[in-house]
Amino acid sequence: MERLNMQSLDEYLGFTFAQNMVSARHKDRLVWIRTTKGIRNLFIASAPGYDPAQVSAWREDDGQMISGLQISDEGRYLLFIRGEGKNVLGEYPNPLSLNTPPKQMLWFIDLDSRDSHPVELAETHLACFRPDSTEIYFCKKGQLFKIDTASSSLEPEEVLSTRGNITELSWTEQGDRLAMTISRHRHSFIGIHTPGLDRIQWLNPSFDRDIQPTWSADGQHIAYLKCHGVKPDITDFWFNRFFDRFELWIFNTNSMKARQYWQCPEGDGISLQEGDRPIIWVNESQLLFSHEVSGWNHVYRLDINRRHVETLTEGEFLIHSYDVDRHGGWLYFTHNEGKHHGYRLSRLNLSNGSEEDLQSLLPEGSIAFQPVSVASGNAVGLIMGGDQQPLIPVLIRPDDQQVYCFGQPAYEVGCRGFNKVEGISFHSKDGLEVHGQLMKPEGKGPFPALLTLHGGPWCQTVAGFSNWHGLSYVYAFNQYLVSQGFLVLSLNYRGSSGYGKEFRHPGPYGWNGATEYQDVQAAGEWLASRLDVNAEKLGIWGKSYGGYLTAMALARNSDLFKAGVDIEGCHHFPREFRQRHWDSEKFSCMAAEEMEAAQKRAQKALESSPWHYLDTWQSPVLLIHPDDDRNVHFEESQRLYNELRKRNITVEGMAIPDEVHSFLCHAPWVAGYRRAEQFLKKHLKHS
Numbered sequence: 247m248e249r250l251n252m253q254s255l256d257e258y259l260g261f262t263f264a265q266n267m268v269s270a271r272h273k274d275r276l277v278w279i280r281t282t283k284g285i286r287n288l289f290i291a292s293a294p295g296y297d298p299a300q301v302s303a304w305r306e307d308d309g310q311m312i313s314g315l316q317i318s319d320e321g322r323y324l325l326f327i328r329g330e331g332k333n334v335l336g337e338y339p340n341p342l343s344l345n346t347p348p349k350q351m352l353w354f355i356d357l358d359s360r361d362s363h364p365v366e367l368a369e370t371h372l373a374c375f376r377p378d379s380t381e382i383y384f385c386k387k388g389q390l391f392k393i394d395t396a397s398s399s400l401e402p403e404e405v406l407s408t409r410g411n412i413t414e415l416s417w418t419e420q421g422d423r424l425a426m427t428i429s430r431h432r433h434s435f436i437g438i439h440t441p442g443l444d445r446i447q448w449l450n451p452s453f454d455r456d457i458q459p460t461w462s463a464d465g466q467h468i469a470y471l472k473c474h475g476v477k478p479d480i481t482d483f484w485f486n487r488f489f490d491r492f493e494l495w496i497f498n499t500n501s502m503k504a505r506q507y508w509q510c511p512e513g514d515g516i517s518l519q520e521g522d523r524p525i526i527w528v529n530e531s532q533l534l535f536s537h538e539v540s541g542w543n544h545v546y547r548l549d550i551n552r553r554h555v556e557t558l559t560e561g562e563f564l565i566h567s568y569d570v571d572r573h574g575g576w577l578y579f580t581h582n583e584g585k586h587h588g589y590r591l592s593r594l595n596l597s598n599g600s601e602e603d604l605q606s607l608l609p610e611g612s613i614a615f616q617p618v619s620v621a622s623g624n625a626v627g628l629i630m631g632g633d634q635q636p637l638i639p640v641l642i643r644p645d646d647q648q649v650y651c652f653g654q655p656a657y658e659v660g661c662r663g664f665n666k667v668e669g670i671s672f673h674s675k676d677g678l679e680v681h682g683q684l685m686k687p688e689g690k691g692p693f694p695a696l697l698t699l700h701g702g703p704w705c706q707t708v709a710g711f712s713n714w715h716g717l718s719y720v721y722a723f724n725q726y727l728v729s730q731g732f733l734v735l736s737l738n739y740r741g742s743s744g745y746g747k748e749f750r751h752p753g754p755y756g757w758n759g760a761t762e763y764q765d766v767q768a769a770g771e772w773l774a775s776r777l778d779v780n781a782e783k784l785g786i787w788g789k790s791y792g793g794y795l796t797a798m799a800l801a802r803n804s805d806l807f808k809a810g811v812d813i814e815g816c817h818h819f820p821r822e823f824r825q826r827h828w829d830s831e832k833f834s835c836m837a838a839e840e841m842e843a844a845q846k847r848a849q850k851a852l853e854s855s856p857w858h859y860l861d862t863w864q865s866p867v868l869l870i871h872p873d874d875d876r877n878v879h880f881e882e883s884q885r886l887y888n889e890l891r892k893r894n895i896t897v898e899g900m901a902i903p904d905e906v907h908s909f910l911c912h913a914p915w916v917a918g919y920r921r922a923e924q925f926l927k928k929h930l931k932h933s
């Protein structure tokens with residue numbers, strides 16, 4: 247039995263993980279991305295044997311993310327984007343600091359060709375196959391291009407040019423019409439391009455923002471979401487209980503008329519959270535969609551003939567992701583019913599409403615993400631992880647109760663050094679119940695301890711590896727810290743996903759009052775009161791929004807938190823939200839009469855920032871920040887570093903040139919965490 251006996255930080259962070267599994271529409275074939283130490287490659291597995299095969303051969307930790315992975319309907323071609331987009335200055339990320347920065351490029355693979363290998367096609371961020379053809383369509387800003395993969399030149403040909411940015415592409419299954427979402431800064435329209443026609447046909451343009459066009463299989467209807475009004479200011483969207491109210495509309499391509507079928511009640515709508523919300527047509531007259539009006543994200547079925555919306559799942563748990571088999575028989579979904587610390591897999595019979603638990607087919611403690619049905623509908627692919635199991639692709643045949651692990655011995659390539667994770671709950675300062683995961687070293691203690699805080703704030707840590715690589719790195723690092731003798735608590739403070747809408751939108755938090763800080767303080771006190779914790783050696787670390795809360799804790803409660811590591815954190819909300827990439831007008835204004843309100847908000851935002859509490863900051867801190875961070879500006883750590891240095895507070899800094907938020911390469915995760923480990927040991931173990 248192959249088991250990893252890990253000891254070093256490199257080994258703990260060297261886990262292999264699978265992501266983004268997709269399925270072909272007419273052939274039982276799955277494809278996914280597999281990453282080991284920053285080396286990303288594509289794998290396929292096809293019926294009947296589902297033996298996995300590697301179909302690309304990249305060998306370098308080069309920071310080239312793979313996104314937009316698609317497989318053609320017949321399963322012959324793969325399409326994907328390598329590389330990240332540009333920052334607000336128009337620069338591509340160049341995490342290896344190469345003399346010539348790489349571009350974000352479209353690639354394709356013909357799996358049937360004799361010497362099948364990835365071929366680079368064009369610079370773009372968005373592309374798709376045209377069904378029933380050899381053409382690929384792709385966008386660059388407001389331009390649409392096509393490439394015929396059967397041509398020898400592979401030369402792009404311009405199809406159309408429009409104002410704004412094309413952000414979504416969706417062909418009919420017949421490949422005769424293409425629906426596009428065209429974003430024009432604060433509004434967006436859906437337009438149809440029909441090859442042979444010389445202009446775009448607009449789909450009921452309005453003063454709203456139309457998104458997510460989804461064709462019915464017969465090409466007669468397009469379902470889409472109509473979001474009310476102008477694009478919300480990011481600071482409202484995140485922190486002001488602002489919900490992006492939307493309606494479900496359907497456009498009939500015969501009558502050329504659009505009609506509303508469902509609308510969110512006022513004050514409700516889309517907000518930032520984990521998980522997907524696809525629209526899926528079950529047949530010609532029924533589709534599934536999801537919303538959170540009940541307080542929890544659930545799946546609903548619309549019957550367009552009866553104009554009736556039926557609840558498919560309900561209760562105090564949420565649906566994380568879902569798919570329907572191609573014959574419309576079963577809804578596969580991952581959800582957290584009875585689980586505060588992970589997700590499980592179930593399926594629902596769409597004819598008779600009966601539900602089956604599929605989690606019992608997986609090893610105990612498994613966490614299920616992203617079910618994807620294969621074409622014949624007799625199996626479902628899944629990304630599965632656990633506390634000792636990095637994410638692997640599995641295939642489940644529910645009818646004969648079989649689970650295949652695509653060649654990797656799922657239950658054996660565990661992480662031997664990894665400790666069991668204990669889910670805990672406790673009450674915060676104001677009585678709200680909050681949850682977290684506790685990881686303890688061997689022995690009785692008292693141990694030095696760490697409180698760790700995820701980013702977002704809408705992210706969520708689970709009792710094991712997460713669906714998102716950033717959180718998986720956090721989890722593996724925490725496990726490593728446990729192996730080094732730290733007791734670690736990972737906290738899902740209010741604002742996190744996984745515990746319903748009220749928990750995620752807890753009134754005046756973030757820039758608007760920072761009420762989530764009371765959870766951080768309560769968690770610190772909870773840790774300090776434990777007999778197995780040395781309260782004099784309690785530290786804190788967090789990344790991004792978790793960096794903001796780490797800085798807040800060190801500034802406000804240096805008495806409790808004796809040292810901390812703050813990775814790419816935000817420290818001054820009004821300054822950060824004025825940066826170009828946020829595009830917020832909240833703390834500055836154009837009209838004189840709004841000046842006072844904007845100033846009041848800026849004052850509130852400052853009082854909700856660590857910067858406001860610098861006078862009480864005593865504890866040593868390590869600040870780590872990548873300098874091409876497009877989410878939290880590098881300046882946030884640069885200014886804090888200089889201010890703390892001026893005040894003679896122990897501060898160390900680690901700048902990472904050319905990397906972005908949540909590092910593209912593997913190496914900076916290792917280097918950053920190594921520095922963090924040394925710092926935490928110096929201040930909490932050896933001092």
Ligand SMILES: CSCC[C@H](NC=O)C(=O)N[C@@H](C)C(=O)O
Pocket residue numbers: 700701702703705716789790791792794816822877878907908
């Ligand atoms: C102004 S704080 C920004 C925090 C940041 N949010 C989005 O960019 C964040 O926390 N991101 C998460 C996903 C992370 O990087 O962990």
